[in-house]
Amino acid sequence: MNQSVSTAPAPDRSSATGVTRFERYMQIHGSIDGWFSRESAAIWDSLLEFQAADGVRGNMLEIGVWEGKSAALTAMHARPGETVHLADLDLKIEPIQRALGAARPEPGVEFTTIAGDSRDLNVSPLVAEEFGRHRFIHIDGEHTARAVTNDLALANQLLAPQGVVVVDDFFSWLYPQITEAVLRYVRQFPDDFALFLCGYNKAYLARPHYVHRYLEACATRLPAQLEARGVVSTIAKTTYPAELNTFGIGPRFQEMPLRGPDWDPKTIRV
Numbered sequence: 001m002n003q004s005v006s007t008a009p010a011p012d013r014s015s016a017t018g019v020t021r022f023e024r025y026m027q028i029h030g031s032i033d034g035w036f037s038r039e040s041a042a043i044w045d046s047l048l049e050f051q052a053a054d055g056v057r058g059n060m061l062e063i064g065v066w067e068g069k070s071a072a073l074t075a076m077h078a079r080p081g082e083t084v085h086l087a088d089l090d091l092k093i094e095p096i097q098r099a100l101g102a103a104r105p106e107p108g109v110e111f112t113t114i115a116g117d118s119r120d121l122n123v124s125p126l127v128a129e130e131f132g133r134h135r136f137i138h139i140d141g142e143h144t145a146r147a148v149t150n151d152l153a154l155a156n157q158l159l160a161p162q163g164v165v166v167v168d169d170f171f172s173w174l175y176p177q178i179t180e181a182v183l184r185y186v187r188q189f190p191d192d193f194a195l196f197l198c199g200y201n202k203a204y205l206a207r208p209h210y211v212h213r214y215l216e217a218c219a220t221r222l223p224a225q226l227e228a229r230g231v232v233s234t235i236a237k238t239t240y241p242a243e244l245n246t247f248g249i250g251p252r253f254q255e256m257p258l259r260g261p262d263w264d265p266k267t268i269r270v
């Protein structure tokens, strides 16, 4: 079931050429088929840099890889000793291998591919072997509520205390069941997951005891980091944290990179 993927890793020469990791990713973004916007890539790049700065380490998992468009960015952020697990019902090994090769991950990063229905992962050795050891999990497989609920339950077993779970197609008109499944899961397990950011089709969850760090990062670092990556956005918290402590993110609104409530747009409470 598990298979290692060879990627011909090359050293990261970003600093030598002055090309940042995000620019390097955007150079290969167009050549990989899939569904992963520049805006989401910029958010991920920023969150993963934040994890590195905060000393967060761990493995990564993607459920729903297609040809490796989003996986290539996680591959660029993985550090030696970490493993990136790529799970898909129908693994496209050759394109995935090409995408990972183009990402030029650091030597010492391991990749595994897991073929099959993600529902089977709940009873796979992965759960026992890597319980609580993943710092970044992307759920982008089957888009039914049942599958997303299953994938969130798996993520709940695997996620590290400081990790992030991303769910694709949150707030998508095409898949309203995903929004329902995520909100229902968070409401059912409020001690396990808190929704700290949503927008550009994705939901971002963290552990409740650590979510304040990501909320702070959204308020203090993310606006400038997105700007630096050429993404002109507004990050908004339009109500009191006690009501819903979640930032929304979307295209620039009222010329404000950060936007508070309607009655006090300049105040951001985390």
Ligand SMILES: C[S@@+](CC[C@H](N)C(=O)[O-])C[C@H]1O[C@@H](n2cnc3c(N)ncnc32)[C@H](O)[C@@H]1O
Binding pocket: 033, 034, 035, 036, 063, 064, 065, 066, 067, 068, 069, 070, 071, 087, 088, 089, 090, 116, 117, 118, 119, 140, 141, 142, 143, 147
């Ligand atoms: C939208 S694509 C993923 C896009 C990808 N993340 C990207 O960066 O372009 C959805 C993927 O989920 C896979 N998939 C569908 N049902 C699945 C299941 N039950 N378990 C695992 N993967 C599944 C599909 O084979 C497909 O490759």
